[in-house]
Amino acid sequence: MRRVRSLLIVPVLLALAACNTAGSGSPIGGALPLSLNPLLVKVMPAVINIQVRGSVRPNAEMLRDPDMRRYFGGEKEKSFRSVGSGVIVDAAKGLVVTSAHVVEDATEIGVTLGDGSEVPAQVVGSAPDIDIAVLRIPARGLTQLPVDDSYAPKVGDFVVAIGNPFGLGQTASLGIISATGRSGLGIEGYEDFIQTDAAINPGSSGGALINLEGRLVGINTAILSPSGANAGIGFAIPMHMVKNSIDQITQFGSVSRARLGVAIEDLTAAKAASRGIGVTRGALVTGIVPGTVAASAGLKVGDVVTALDGHPIDGATALRNAVGLMRPQTSVTLTVVRGKDTLSVPVALGGQ
DSSP: OOTTTOOOOOOOOOOOOOOBOOSTTSOTTSBOOSOOHHHHHHHGGGEEEEEEEEEEOOOHHHHTSHHHHHHHTSSOOEEEEEEEEEEEEETTTTEEEEOHHHHTTEEEEEEEOTTSOEEEOEEEEEETTTTEEEEEOOOSSOOOOOOOOOOOOOTTOEEEEEEOGGGOOOEEEEEEEEEEEEOOSSSSSSOOEEEEOSOOOTTOTTOEEEETTSOEEEEEEEEOOSSSSOOSOEEEEEHHHHHHHHHHHHHHSSOOOOBOOEEEEEOOHHHHHHHTOSOSSSEEEEEEOTTSHHHHTTOOTTOEEEEETTEEOOSHHHHHHHHHTSOTTOEEEEEEEETTEEEEEEEEOBOO
16 A cells, blocks of 8 residues: 555544534535435445455666565565455446556456445556546446536535445545645645545545535545554545546546646745736746747746636646646637736647
8 A cells, every 4th residue: 555545434433413514515404414324325335345456566766675675576576465445437337436546557356346246347547647547347236426526625514435444345434624625745646635534544545535415526545644544634536637537538548638838836926026927826937848839829937827718727736737637739728927917828738
């Protein structure tokens, strides 16, 4: 298990007092129920347990570590077994979404359904830079959780994490959304994580994070913990990123990322003041890669990108994610602040 990449769930006993909640994650009527059993009975059959067998060959960097050399005994492949979780997102086609690292280097994948039956699984495709993979299992009497990216997670919304912690089997834990838009963690290539304190532990990677309306909020992917177990800081991939990966994988068999061709950093009030820029938030262009679409579109060092197709861009991560989630050759319009002027710059995005 990679310490910051496996998310799992541990049973928790809570005494819940009825209370009024105004968040979109609360049940209809605004009252927190005294039991989540009716909700979980409907939802948990869509969350499956994954068992993986595989082998891995050490690379040169790994073999520099004496402990790794002893483990691998030279350059031989080493077999492994691991567990994870997944969510059925299309019952008719037998499609399951999970974490890419759960099935990385897998030679055999088995799935245990909610009723205890076991079926084989095959990888349809993956997006390792977001840590999403799509599997296919036999489509017989499955229950699904629809992929809906219209829900906007809010801090304080109640959520339930469901997965297969430590291979124990289906487990649910209750918590709240602690933060949204987490990035800069160095976990994945594209980061826009939902942070939750719902208990998650190794083995629940790829499991479901749902709200109290039974909507799929995100896919559990990582924890931040000195010990490798739950410390109340877990991360889930939000549904707009999950849906984008599923759509590309099912339609094209793989995921392609658009590129703009700029080096960027967050604009701050101090940087704006020192450069005479008329805004204080956005993605500040610090370099242009020659021969890229950014160069041909006329972008310049010192420009600040504040919107893409009318959607606000508040920093470098927001622009990188917005561009990276699009496919090459997509045409977009950037709102660019150059000094005191605001420009609309049309761009046909480049490819990887």
